[in-house]
Amino acid sequence: MKTNILIIITLIMATFASCENEPYIHFGFDSPVTRDSKGMVVVDISHSCDRIYLSGSIRLSEGEVEVILVNPGGVVVFSKTLVAPDELNVNESFDVTYGYWELKYLSNNGKGYIDLHISNF
Secondary structure, three states, X not given: OHHHHHHHHHHHHHHHHHOOOOOOOEXXXXXXXXXXXXXXXXXXXXXXXXXXXXXXXXXXXXXXXXXXXXXXXXXXXXXXXXXXXXXXXXXXXXEOOOEEEEEEEEEEEEXXXXXXXXXXX
């Protein structure tokens, strides 16, 4: 009986060990926007996902903020300038080009909050 249980446990462990999970990607901003704040995140997309997603929100009570997503070929695939008072909700997806993607924002006297991320889900 103990031998059977040991064999079953070994088979279960071997099955789970052989499964390859897709790496989880989640990079971006979750911070206040201040008068001259700026940020940039560079993400290396080098695994086998078909799409990446840009999602989140930006809320401004003053000024403006520019948000840009650039693919590895240097092409701007998303660009938006938000002028206060306003809120932007983003839920976009893009075909993957493998390499370094840049997500950046630049505040021009902006005041508010940015919660914006690149992910593979």
